[in-house]
Amino acid sequence: MTANQVTGPFRLAYVPGVTPGKWIRVWEERLPQVPLTLVPVAAPDGERALREGAADAGLIRLPVDRTVLSAIPLYTEATVVVVPKDHLLAAADEVSVEDLAQEVIWHPLDETIVWPTRPGQPAHERPATTAEAVEVVAAGVGLLVVPQSLARLHHRRDLTYRPVSDAAQSQVALCWPEARTTDLVDEFIGIVRGRTVNSSRGRAQATQEPGKATGATGKATGATGGQPRKKPAAAPARGAGRPRSGGGRAGGGGTAAKRGKPRRRS
Structure with a gap:
């Protein structure tokens, strides 16, 4: 941008x-x-x-x-049940929906979990907000099931929460x-x-890379331009231009020439 x-x-x-x-x-x-x-x-x-x-x-x-x-x-998010610290469920590491079957569970009007079937026993009314439901639980009436972040948001020293292993999630x-x-x-x-x-810049550059690559290839082709490479051809030429001698180095032109001629019989 x-x-x-x-x-x-x-x-x-x-x-x-x-x-x-x-x-x-x-x-x-x-x-x-x-x-x-x-x-x-x-x-x-x-x-x-x-x-x-x-x-x-x-x-x-x-x-x-x-x-x-x-x-x-x-x-x-993980789903948790908010309970008073002295509640029986507070002693468990986690609970199930079945463990909540006999408990009164509050479902505030701003509830964030979509339940196929709401757990627990229905309360006689629905608090307007999750914050109000937390206050009611703190008063010792019913429990509240919420995403863990909301339990942390509305934390109170007299309440705690435990994971509900098989509950619906938000x-x-x-x-x-x-x-x-x-x-x-x-x-x-x-x-x-x-x-x-x-x-985003990388995506823009990606569309330009093929053009850049072609340009680089074009320069390389222009440098050679179909011209014969001189270095490979120069090596044998230098070898052939050396003076011949019987004591030449291995692979020298003179030695190879002598070995190639047949000897004459007298």
């Missing part, structure tokens, strides 16, 4: 639990002249923010409407509107995919 193509700022949406810091640092190193603006959005609002143009791209949770948004899945992806794939979006895609700073 050249300087006259810069049209920043670049707006990046992200949902709770996602940490875009490592990609932002690379962006600032490569495009210091283009400001990157972070746009925090609630988990259920990630797709809408991109549809309505509130951000150019977003690190949001799947699923999304693939007919409108392009998506590059990045990673899948997947984070880089998404953007297909119809608005700008140069800056493409730059961020390259950063997320680990593309090096010279990758």
Whole structure:
């Protein structure tokens, strides 16, 4: 990308639990002249923010409407259950969905896991947010199953969490509107995919290399130009021009000539 193509700022949406810091640092190193603006959005609002143009791209949770948004899945999170530290499940290294069957499980309205069948016993209501659900669990009522990053985000000293080995999982992806794939979006895609700073230049150079190679070959051909090579021909000529002698060196012209003549009988 050249300087006259810069049209920043670049707006990046992200949902709770996602940490875009490592990609932002690379962006600032490569495009210091283009400001990157972070746009925090609630988990259920990630797709809408991109549809309505509130951000150019977003690190949001799947699923999304693939007919409108392009998506590059990045990673899948481990699922954990948040429990009070004195709860029986806190003594286990990990639990299963079956272990939660008799527990009241909260499912907040901003839930990020798509369940084929929700685990545990249904609560009498749904908290508005994951943060509110954590507060209820801390009060000793019910448990909460979330991606591990959200358990860390809402960490409390009186709560802990344990992996749920066979639970559904949440997947984070880089998404953007297909119809608005700008140069800056493409730059961020390259950063997320680990593309090096010279990758785009390398692709441009690749299209020029055949021409350069042809030019180099042409010069080499022009240098010889069909002319006979003199060095191989010069060696026997020098040998033939030496004076003949019977005590010549091995391989000399004189010795070879004497051996080739028949002797006359008297």
